[in-house]
Amino acid sequence: MVFIFFSRYVPRVTDIEERGATGLGSLLAGNRDFRLLWLGNLVSVCGGWFTAVAVFAMLYEHTGAAVAAGASLAMRYLPGILFGTWGGVLADRLDRRTIMLVGDGVLAVLALAFLLADSPGTIWLAYPLTFASAAVGFVFQAARNAWMPSLVRPEESVLYAAAVQVNGLLFQAVGGLAGAAAVTLVGWRWAFVVNAVSFLVSFHFTAKVRRGDRRGDTRPQAARGLRAFREGLRAVRRSRLVSALLLLEAVFCLGLGGSITAMTALAVQVHDLGDGGTGWFYAVQGLAGAVVLLVAAPRLKRLPEERRLVVLGLSCLGEGLFTAALGLPSSALGALAIWGAAACADVVYGPVSMAVLLGHSPNELRGRVVSLWSATATASLGVSAVVSGALLDALGPAALLPVLGACMALPGAAWLVALRAGLLGATRRVRPAAGSR
Template identity: 65%
Template sequence: MEPARTLRELLARNRDLRMLWLGNLVSACGGWFSAVAVFAMVYAHGGAGLAAGLTLAVRYLPGVLAGVWGGVLADRADRRAVTLVTDVLMAVFAVAFLLADDPGRLWLVYPLTFASAAAGFVFQAARNAWMPSLARPEEYPLYSAAVQVNGLVFQALGGVAGGLVVTAVGWRWAFAANAASFLLSAWLTASVRSGDRFAGVAPHGWWRSLREGIAMAARTRAIAALLLLEAVFCLGLGGTITAMTYLALRVHDLGQGGAGWFYGVQGVVGSVVLVVAASRIRALGPSGRHLVIGLSCLVEGVLTMLLGLPSGVLPALALWGLIAAAEVVYGPAAMTVLLTATPNEARGRVTSLWSATATLGLGVSAVGAGALLDRLDVGVVFALLGLPMAVAGGAWLAVHRRRDISGDGGRRIARSADGGPRTGH
């Protein structure tokens, strides 16, 4: 059978991939319910911009601490079993957020956010190592788009629905919905038994496994360039959610669930653009995909700098939608480059290292933006956030024009590339 050429073909033909995709779909919906609810809780109980930024930073931090070791685990253990266990753990943590629904216990948000995020990053490492093996290499752009679009679709539904639920009945039901989504995800995942569940890594020490994964990433030109790009770009990206939440709740006064409207616009626009663009990105060669990566970063950075200009809520939502359109084309291009350059036995460690690089920058950016929002105008903050994003994209394009960084066989660090991929808003 010929490789699938569209997202619809990929999901229609591949039953196991479709089941994992559906599992991620429902858990993404619950996750966006929770994101809206947590910010509403923090602001309702007296939290300021810095408190919201710290909440995001605590969510990102486990990507550096737990995520990297999750990648080692994914290359040593049964990847399916890891995803099942972490799904159940995230359901338990989602319910536990209800304990923080009091000003005196608001501090519980931070350890619970950390624990839930740590389980999520381990889940992501196992999924990212297992799920691509259910697709052919020629289908990697479609696979990446499928994973990304499920989050966007339910970001739209979950963000708007979460905003409505939080505004109408409070955040308690949003946390309950999040827990139910993780349990449903686990049930769907349990029906899948194919794919490369075991990487076949030699049973030597964990530290040695981690060092070998890092060394392989450093030797492979395409992977090293993506990691460098990631580090710079995410120094701006992480704070955009903190600033957007402030814009929705404090500037435009959209109510406790106001951030949900921005999440909703991002999900709708992003999913439509991604479905249309996925097959086109699949048809591109390595050079074309690298061009898409750089343009995505550059355009998103410029549009972010404009987001803080004085305007009404509708222009702000429209600009946020354009940012989403620029962002989503990045995922299929970057993930295809990464998966093509990474052998199966190191896939968990390399994808986790990629995620860790992103989350470190995202966390620093989230805290910095939160602190700046308590001191500077929101327009200035957006300008400061967009600048490194635009510079990263421009630098990537400049390097791309001067020399090839897409060759899969290149075994040296691309030291002159200083911008990068990201995990999404």
């Protein structure tokens, strides 16, 4: 459905080029500071996928239970509830560049600390280390998501979000395959070392950037602490569209988190792809998603917001249907193909939703609005990962995947119906509370 929509309603790439619109390559080539942050994020994401494959392999080696992988995913997602939202407050009050530099340094140390968990007696350390790494990562992301968009023009917000997502997808593919190879050939220890080095490289690139909106509301009388958090909540509630987007994200991610847990069981238990089997699924997801996004990004840039909102619903609906299909009997190659198709349906969702959020969030509220959206997603992902991990051990992926697919497809269908009925109201920008700039 996503592809039918693009073929009928979205301008062709050649038309865009004739009109002088820039693509991802032009954005990166012509914007030094954005390119530096993009490169730093790219390297650290690659290392992160090394660690994701290594942690899953380590847990299955020492526990042999799907619920262990689900618990590990929960430790990655749940810190977003506590630290993601407060990271947005910090990003709107402190120097965003400094937050990112400190975050890179702490994450490098935590990556090496995973080496201490590689034994049956110390495997429990993987959970607090995953939690701590995720907590620091969410604060880091809040600062990056508040600072990095200010390095591009407002009309380039879709390209900004697409560029960030593309580097994640490409290096998810490279990191997934390399992580699978590393785990299979030399074990998971080197994956953690590579991840630590990647954070140091990210630190190097970030330290070179000084432009952009490094601070939010700098007024002495600006709200702090809990008042600042409540101010962000009130700002979100004042926009029906942004509130609806957070609700869509919450319900959709109840299925998404479980599908990632189920993918681990498909790779390791059902299709017997070995300790690094999850790397193959990550690689297919990254490659398929990156190709689609590179083609779609300049087209999405030309779309009016009303049509972008249609893309959101189609994306959720498509990924849900493909996820449900993963429960059908298939070969390993067939499962990888369906997983890749789900990635193609999903990949346009991130840039479009981020562009909507940025378009409705002024600089002094940007960190909190985007962080609330991220925290909503991570809370649902964490709950879904834990519950799905327990259900996988009892039911198996064939019975669970159709349910998870429905959790993603139904909110997408409801979103499209609400758009058709005009229930989301007129799109309008989130404004600061009284007394803010």
